[in-house]
Amino acid sequence: MTDKLAEICATKRVEVAARKPQGLARWPAPTPVRGFEAALRAKAADGFALIAEIKKASPSKGLIRADFDPPAHARAYQAGGAACLSVLTDAPYFQGHEDYLIAARTACDLPVIRKDFMVDPWQCAEARAMGADAILIIVAALEDAAMVEIETAAREQGLDVLVEVHDEAEMERALGHLRSKLVGVNNRNLKTFEVDLATTERLAAMVPADVLLVCESGIGSHADCERMAASGVRTFLVGESLMRQPDVEAATRALLLG
């Protein structure tokens, strides 16, 4: 099995080197940052909080949604009760695009995380320039110094940071080196694509009380959310299972409320 995450990050480094000289002037000035973490904490205070993902395709599943319509999906997610959006902007592996983030954010009032592979602090300025309210740091993809540098750049831009881990060692690195109080456990092993909800259940006990834990990947039903809630988890990042539904708004409501 090849290490897909390493391959994606190597491709991303080449892409970023090519994009940097183009600068950031191609986008109009974005509207002010919408509080991503604050929106999640507000919803999680009295129910489940959802980061609903706009995801056309993935390396593990190929094409997920043929009639892909980011503004329509954004409106449906908001009407269904999502707290925030996640929009894939990586093109080579997810058929994403920065225009999808811009269109989705413009179509609703929700804060948006730029879902991409951050390998260079410059991508934080780029994320804010296209309108993002938060970025993702994947601990497995970065050395300690690099992830600290990217988190610092994100904070300078006023962006919230979702820190993603997959095992105990990554959780210790995240809690030991980074300041963000928003930590996601990805149930998908990004090297093998295996998904196991028990990953969140195992790591939940390591999370301090002031950190908001996000359960990421493989959530397909309200019953899955209830299962995670037994471990104290009330915040979820969900893509594929919602994107496959004909009625995204109804599916979002059903996921959150049962």
Ligand SMILES: O=C(O)c1ccccc1NCC(=O)[C@H](O)[C@H](O)COP(=O)(O)O
């Ligand atoms: O989804 C993939 O196949 C994938 C492959 C390699 C790196 C990242 C990948 N996905 C990113 C994510 O973690 C998910 O898009 C996100 O957590 C939502 O997961 P799901 O609800 O299972 O679509």
